[in-house]
Amino acid sequence: MKPTKDIVGLRIISISDGTQVGAVKDIVINPQGKTLDFIIVDQPTDYFGAKVIAFTDILGMGEFAITIPHLGVIQDVAQAKEAQNLLRQDTRVIGTKVLTRKGQLIGEVKEILIDEETGHIAACLFESDGQMHEIGADQVITLGRELLIVESETTTSNLRDMQGDEEDPIEAIDTPTSVTVDVDPTEEPEPEPESGFNLFEQRQLQYFIGKKAEKDIVLDNGEVLRAGDIITPAHVTLITSRNTLMEVTSHLQKN
Known part of the structure; x- marks a missing residue:
């Protein structure tokens, strides 16, 4: 999972051209699908003069850069109706208040975590009474322009108190769990890419x-x-x- 702070600012590299074509200036969220649908390239003051890339056209989203197959996947917002509709909804998520189904205001969203392989929102991180909590996307009812509405029972059973973590809560989520695999000692393993490659x-x-x-x-x-x-x-x-x-x-x- 990748927090949006690690996506914004990434270089965008075209594989076929071997060139950097810009950087990620912002992301566009689909509140109905709970997904990252577009990234905005070199965002001008007016969104509708910007250029966007659909998540489905992205080859890779690594620590150093986002890669695309070629320059042809970069679209003008003026020609991308779906991106226009999402920009008009202006669903930011970060900074919205967290409200339970029963009307209890429990905090404010500070970050969202994106599954970089699917584009789906995996979880939201919100602050409540000075503590950071995580809530899974499956417990989110509505991603609104001003409110994030969640199931009432998540206030006790589905939130993870992250205040006690020594690591930064966002970084801690990205730490992979080690797995032990039995290997036949007589079988010579094939060379593999760096284990950190996603x-x-x-x-x-x-x-x-x-x-x-x-x-x-x-x-x-x-x-x-x-x-x-x-x-x-x-x-x-x-x-x-x-x-x-x-x-x-x-x-x-x-x-």
Whole structure:
């Protein structure tokens, strides 16, 4: 899960062009679907003069950048009716008051957590009496312009008190749980990408296969991917750091 503070400001890189085309200036929430439907690129003062990218057109949302397949997925808001409708609703979520179904005001939303693989809102973080709490999206009835309405029973059974966490509550949610897997000691494991790569970044690695680099790039085991060489699955297994991932992304030959 990724808090919106880690999405806004990310670089946007076009894979086919190998160039940075801008940065994320804002996000557009769909209150009915409880999803992130669009990101806004280089937002001007007037939203309706802006350019947007649909979440469905995003290849990857990593720590360093958001990747898109090509410049053609960038849309003018004036031509994107769905984005216009959502912008008119102006559902921010962050800063709205949290109200239970029974009318009890219990806090104010400070952050929302996005599943970067699906675009769905996974949870909302809100402050109540000086403490931070998390509420799952399945307990949210309405994402309104001014109010976040939740099930009444969530005030006791479905909120997690996060005040006692030593880590930042938002960062703590992102910490993966380690899993022990039994491995046959006689079976030689295949090389894998860095365990920190998320699903989108793994898809990005697969996108490299069959493409060519426009410059020599030193891979993470010291081997060199030569300019003009076709990238193979074997090359991909040697990309194990995000720095190398982004270097290859930035230096793919244009189609």
